[in-house]
Amino acid sequence: xxxxxxxxxxxxxxxxxxxxxxxxxxxxxxxxxxxxxxxxxxxxxxxxxxxxxxxxxxxxxxxxxxxxxxxxxxxxxxxxxxxxxxxxxxxxxxxxxxxxxxxxxxxxxxxx
Amino acid sequence: xxxxxxxxxxxxxxxxxxxxxxxxxxxxxxxxxxxxxxxxxxxxxxxxxxxxxxxxxxxxxxxxxxxxxxxxxxxxxxxxxxxxxxxxxxxxxxxxxxxxxxxxxxxxxxxxxxxxx
Numbered sequence: 001x002x003x004x005x006x007x008x009x010x011x012x013x014x015x016x017x018x019x020x021x022x023x024x025x026x027x028x029x030x031x032x033x034x035x036x037x038x039x040x041x042x043x044x045x046x047x048x049x050x051x052x053x054x055x056x057x058x059x060x061x062x063x064x065x066x067x068x069x070x071x072x073x074x075x076x077x078x079x080x081x082x083x084x085x086x087x088x089x090x091x092x093x094x095x096x097x098x099x100x101x102x103x104x105x106x107x108x109x110x111x112x
Numbered sequence: 113x114x115x116x117x118x119x120x121x122x123x124x125x126x127x128x129x130x131x132x133x134x135x136x137x138x139x140x141x142x143x144x145x146x147x148x149x150x151x152x153x154x155x156x157x158x159x160x161x162x163x164x165x166x167x168x169x170x171x172x173x174x175x176x177x178x179x180x181x182x183x184x185x186x187x188x189x190x191x192x193x194x195x196x197x198x199x200x201x202x203x204x205x206x207x208x209x210x211x212x213x214x215x216x217x218x219x220x221x222x223x224x225x226x227x228x229x
Binding site: 032034036041042043044045046049087098099100101102103104105 | 114116118144146148155156157158161203205207209217218219220221222223225
């Protein structure tokens, strides 16, 4: 399974755009890249998923370069409620039955 | 859509008792469910993969006789912590992957806080 590397923590202020980059050098051809958000004492919440190029939904954008060895989660205009841990995961149903192995994640702190 | 529930949300039990945690996919069928454990200030640790109609696959270091997993239907998987001890106190989270979903999107339950006295 592809190992992911993210910054352990990031600080931001309300209204700023936050970009969290994840490295996954050993990503397999069939792997998708998925980002989750987790608040304390809650299960992870799906944010966005992509395979290549750019994906955008109502809460975030995901940028994936051509070599797919990294990805960047972009959160536009963060608010205090975006303070959480963000996990980048890579995997696919054809890769060990879809297992996802969590790394340490990035603890984002949004300040007023 | 893609809602996963867990029951109970929290449980407190005495040492030596067994505790069952249910994981349900409410609006989709899940051939595969996963069970994780999370200790304070740590990341999620995969315990086992639960496949409907077959035996669960456990990660290295996880005792299959202590953490019994049953996946009897496409919408329900259960984790039973047998003879629980204080060191089993943790946050247990399940996830479910929709059958036929090639993108491997997993949807997570809200978690169950287990405290063993």
